[in-house]
Structure formats: C-alpha cells, structure tokens
Amino acid sequence: MTTDTPIEDKTTSLGRAQDELANLIETLIHLGVQVHDFTGTNEAKAGLANNINKVIGQLQEISTSHDLKEYSIPMEVLNYVEDGRNPDVYTREFVEVVRKVNQFLNGKAVGFGRFRDVLGDKIIQEFPELTDSVHDIKTRTS
Template sequence: MATEKAYEDTTTPLGSLQEEISSIIETFVHLGVQVHDFQGTQEAKLGLANHINKTISKLHDVSSRDDLRDIMIPTDLLNYIQDGRNPDIYTREFVEVVRKINQYLNGKSLAFENFRDTLAASIKQEFPELAPEVDSIKAKTSVSASLEDAAR
C-alpha cells in the first residue's frame, strides 16, 4: 500500500518518475502516429526530428536523475519488462512464490516444534532428573519466547 501511495504522489521520486514515463509514452504514441502518417515533406521531416529529439531528451532526463540512484530494481523485473511482459504479473507471481515459501517454512517450524515436544516428553520420561533443564530449553525455544526476544 505504501508503495502505491508513493507512485500517486508526484512529490516523491517514484511518483514524479511515473509522471515522466507517462509523458515519454505519450511522446512515443505521437511519434508512432507521425511515422505512420509520414509524408516525406521537409515539414514532416522536421516534425519527426523534433519528436525524436524530444524523446531522447526525456529519456536522458530520466536516466540521469540523482534522486533515483538509491532505488533498487530487481534485474528479474527488468528482464520481465524487457520481454514485453506486465510488471504487475511479475509482482503477483513473486508474492505467490513468497507465500508458498512462507507456508512451507511454517510447516517445517511446526514439525520441529512437535519433534521438540515429543523429544522433551521422552527425555523427561526416561530421565526425570533432567525435567527442569528440558523445561528450560523448551521455554527458550518456543515461538512465543522467540517473539518476546525479538520485541526486546
């Protein structure tokens, strides 16, 4: 959500970039129309040259912006766009992959917790004198203890 707001706000670097890119796209559309309707006259040549120079100037302005130097764009995303694919689909696929990985890791975490509890019960049954140490280790390795430690 926060990144979407950044794009809408033209005072942020990404918001102003979106505005500049929209202008470049509009210039490309005009350039395409001019090329399609090209008459070959001197005026048409001058108009076409002006649109090409305007496009080059705008692209140069975007590529030389200092306020975008710290913004990292994944190369996978750039390759995706370069292949003519929609970056929104890349984002959706990326989120889906992260969700699946999170589910997998959550399952592993639960399996380790169950193993820890089973092992602790077995150790306490076989070695009752170790019960305080086992309980201490179990408390230190529980998810709620980890969350409390992370909050500190």
C-alpha cells in the first residue's frame, strides 16, 4: 500500500496511530475483496468472519489507544471523510483559504503602516513639538 504522506516515526504516538490506521485500511481492503468474491463455502464464511473480527479488534484498539488522545480532529474533517471525500483535499483547501486571508491581512498591515508614516510626517510638519512622540510611536509600532 502506498500513500502520498510519509510514514511518521513509529516510536512517536502519531506514527503508531498512523501505522494502526494503515493496518485497519489494509484489513478493510482485504474484507472488501472477500465480500466481492464470496462463494458461500464454509471456508469463505470462516475467512470472512475472521476478517470481520479482525476489523472489530483493530477498531477497538484504535478507539482505546492513548496515541490519538492528544490530537483533536476537526469535525469538518470527519464530515469530509464521512461524505467519502479525501481529507487531503480539505487540508489543501484550508491552507489555500488561510494563505488568502494572510495575504489580505498582510496587505492591511502594510497599508496601515504606510498610513501611520504619512500621518506621522504630516503631524510633524504641523506640530514640530510632537516630533519625539511621533518617532516613539513609529518605532513601537514598526
């Protein structure tokens, strides 16, 4: 099984959780193949029951694992996965929105900085006695 994301170090909690989830996915794939090719024989029934029990055990192991307790998964990501969508797409879209917002806010900050400088220069022109105060404000807000 290949993934687009690198496998975390298995000594970390996230790496162990990723490994457990990868094993669960592999078992689910095998279960899907078994269901698709189900012949109804006793061996097929036993194999199917074995894989179902394996999935249940893996789900119980993941749900009781302390490795994932320290990570919170946003509800939007869970809804994305429930709808059969790729969470990597959610991440990509989220990063794009954050990038756009950061660019917008950076533009506002630059604009306010320029406004501060122009306003400070005009104040100094009109009220030279405030020069020290204006320079102090400019240095504290740069």
